[in-house]
Amino acid sequence: MIRRLWGRLGLRARITGLYALGGLLLSLAIALSTLTLARQNLIEDREERAFSVAVRNAQRVENGLGAETEIEDVGVLLDNLTITEGSFPLLQVGDATRALDQAFDADAVPSSLRGLVEAGDAGRMRVRVNGRPLIVTGIPIPDTAAAYYEAAATDDVEDVLNTLGIIVLGVGAAATLLSAALGSWASRRALTPLGEVRLAAESLAAGELDTRLDPPADADLASLTASFNGMARSLEDRIERDARFASEVSHELxxxxxxxxxxxxxxxxxxxSMSERNQTALDLLTGDVTRFTALxxxxxxxxxxxxxxxxxxxxxxDxxxxxxxxxxHSPYKVVINVGALQHLLVAGDKRRLAQVVANLVDNAAKYGAGEIRVVVGHEDESAIIAVEDEGPGVPEAERGVIFERFSRGSAGGRRGHGTGSGLGLALVAEHVGLHGGEVWVDDRLDGSEGARFTVRIPIGDIPDDEEWA
Amino acid sequence: MGTRILTVEDDERIRTSVRLALEDEGWTVEEAASGEDALNAFTREAADVVLIDIMLPGIDGFDVCRSIRQASDVPIVMVTARADTHDVVAGLEAGADDYLTKPFAPKELSARIRALLRRARSTEPGAPQMVFGDLEIIPEEGVVRLTGTEVHLTKTEFRLLVELATNPGRVLSREVLLERVWGYGYFGDGRLVDVHIRRLRTKIEPDPANPRYVITIRGLGYKLQS
Incomplete structure (x- = not known):
């Protein structure tokens, strides 16, 4: 599942992801070790201090305690101890205890520590009382069957550790983001040659057959470039051979x-002077020779x-x-609509434009119906020639393919072949393209039934007379 | 005497079939299979119209065209492979009067030949002599003089000049000239006019690069000014 998702990601996304993961793991490791070391150092240091203070205080208590001292009398003793802020003494004499602060009373002493102290050993423990972290040190005073406990709050250490944790976490997150950015940059840099290959491939696909990649500065990419260029070269050769073949065959014909x-x-x-049979045969021959010549x-x-x-x-x-x-000159009856236009001068190839108009009118006559109308107009820097008919129109799905060679329409009839060469509209598209224009088919603008073939060519620079001779 | 047509074509089948079609028009056809044959045949007996395929083995069609043109102002129709190549301009500059592209229908060819013959034989009796500066045109005699010296023009160049001269100062479009001189309609090849104008200028203009008589009117056509 994850594997499939991973595979679906792009190469760049994957490289970026890997960099981010690496950054995350590294910063996690650093954060964990930093926090652990800081905790150990700070807390151990605090424990040592608490212990030595507690030992000193226990010493004073021991000195002040007599054999008969009652629990009610120890208040003075406790008051005289060196108590830093956040330290809470607790004295146990016999079974009675006396604390200075409610934050630390007899109930707060963990029983395991109490057991240890009662057995005559000093000890210390970390506990949490009412959510507050404490280090509790217990020291037995055996001569008077007493014990001295002192709790030192470590919440300041916890605060420092928490702050440190937040900082380390923030730095870790920043490091992860930085790694991701680095990964993204590195992958983009690594994939730049691939981008060039993509552009070159698109250019090839668009028909720029002489597209080649520049030899790369990087030796790692040389073989890719070489094989891409080799492929492009053989493709070009192949296509040129095919095109030359068609051209040579037509020439030979x-x-x-x-x-x-x-x-x-x-x-x-x-x-x-021929018999009727021979005349019929001759007519067939004449018709097909004419068609063959046109083809x-x-x-x-x-x-x-x-x-x-x-x-x-x-x-x-004009x-x-x-x-x-x-x-x-058209063999068909055609209506012209030029509106109020008197002249419209364009730079065009007369022979080719004549073929464009003739082929479109021919197409309208064969596959359209009703009146054929040729409209001339202009839009900004373009001239428009449109040929309309009153036939069934061209189904939307066929509007693109209709300009392909030997395309065979379906519903709209046999548009594109039939008695023509099957190249009529393809030639229209090529001629118009050579003029830097475009041709398309859609419905008639007035909403009535029929096809409208529109040719748009740039008006272009009108050349000097002498220049085009 | 009937009209003689010399056809220069290396493909025997085309040569024969074209001869048959032209003979049906009532013309006499002489065939030549190569440039050398053509030049020999033309030297032996001049023709009224020459039809030359540009693609010939040996001496090519352009050279045949130039050689014949040096010796004669006979109308020449050349046959080229394509209309959109430089071949057309090169052939016209070599001296051809008109051109056709393969494959053409013989009917087209005979129409071209008829137009050229009409031009070659038009004497226009009674047309007045015309003078434009140092340029003197005598349609009746088919003679053009520049500062008193006779200038040798081909029949087509002469027709073109007369057409411009009979409309002095008026701009004639390429289409009009194509129709009146070559018998083509609107869709004729304007290069026919341009190349012939260029050739005409080299013969009658003191400085062909800065014409004084035959003036180009941009986007409209040509006019003759005195």
Whole structure:
């Protein structure tokens, strides 16, 4: 149970815990030995003193006692003794006793000490009377069958010991806290390289494949760094190889596609002279060659992002005119809403933005329904292009994956594949990302049914004309 | 005499299928499998349009383009792998008039060729002579003179200059120039205009870095001033 809890704690928490435990044990040991030694020294010293005072007082009492002295007469004797504060004499003559103070009377004398004294030996004992600590010394006076007892209160010693205990406890607690702090600091220091490894791993996961760790000053960490960098290198190689492969395959496909396209066109030029069966076969061939060409073009386009050769060719674009022209060239009927906007100049890659708008409109036409609307607007330093339809919308669970390659939606229909290449929305996301913008899908803003795909790109610095040529 | 098209392409299958498609347009097609073949064929008999694949073994497409351009102002269409690389600008600077990316449909190619042929043959009878400072443009003869000396322009450069000259002082956007000179719509590649303007400036501007005639209007386009 404890083991499992311990295991669940983080490494830093465990190191801190161990340091704190060590500090606690050490300060406990020091506290205990300090207290024990102090107690022994102080109390023994006090006992010795009490004993010697008691012996001296007993001597005086013995001298003053006659054989016939009655208990009623000893008051004077007791009064003349050297009594320090906190000392209580008690004289026993025969069976009668006489005390000076009620704090210490015959009942307070422990019977074992009384037995010892009656047997003729001197002795001392620590007792507690009414909660007060006392050292009781008993000395027999055999000549007169008497005994002299003296109690010395040790509550001042107890006070000192208590105070000392509190101080030692406080110091111990402080030491424990200090150890914990030290442990926390040491563990953080020891784990700093791990933090760097974590950051590097996150950066790798985010796609920064050339992330490497700096060689550490500490020899103990060199092997960790070396193997991490080795892993990152082979990961990078592997991913680059895959990306290059896809890119090269697509490139290789272009030549046969050229031949196919040209040959199909030559056949189509002579379509009228063909039999109906041949015409049907030719139409099938033409349709699939067209689709195949579109797919390879999309693959080529997207593989440029994978091999890292996609670069933004920004030029000044008036988005209002741009969207008008895009819609004008669209095979679908599209409504434009630019509000009161006359012009909206952005720095954009015209070819790529045209593909973004075309793919979104195409997507709306295939998987939405009703009227397709393209909205242009701006928000602060960003330009907005939104494409809305009146279809069933996109279920919330699919809104993220819909921009992945070859994603296959469920309910909203076959959004993402079908007659398209399956790369349309993925390309939209890549193109928009290249512009430093973002694209997302949600419900229409006016609350009516339908999907709204929103593209937001920074307006950017409008480049000088000569710069982008 | 029919229109002759020289196609330079090392892939025999593409060459053959493209020839068939172009022949269906009624043009005569001569094939060349390498840069050397192309230069020999062009020296033997000039073509009306040359189609060059940039990726050629031996002498590459850029060099073929430059060599042909030195000898002739024949319209050249080059075929590049991708639209977003420097290949396009490099090809245009080597003298190409237009470009296509693989894989293209032959219909696109014939549309490009038709636009170039239209440009190559337009004589515009009756167009008046125009003068901008030391610059003299005679559309009818296809001649441009700078301080009395004839400047040699390609057909495309000439069309571009005439287009600017017939709207003196007015700014023409890239899109307008793309449409009027190349026959492209709004989504044509603006680099076609920019590279041709650059080449035009090296021929007619006393100091091409500080143009005096063809002026850039930032964010809008170009204009010709006298």
């Amino acid at each position: 272009r030549s046969p596609l050229m031949t196919l396209n040209a040959s199909v066109e030559v056949l189509n030029n002579n379509r009228d 390879v073009e999309d693959l080529l386009e997207i593989s440029r992002y994978d091999v890292g050769t996609a670069s933004l060719r920004a030029e000044p674009i 988005l209002v005119e741009f969207v008008r022209q895009s819609v004008h």
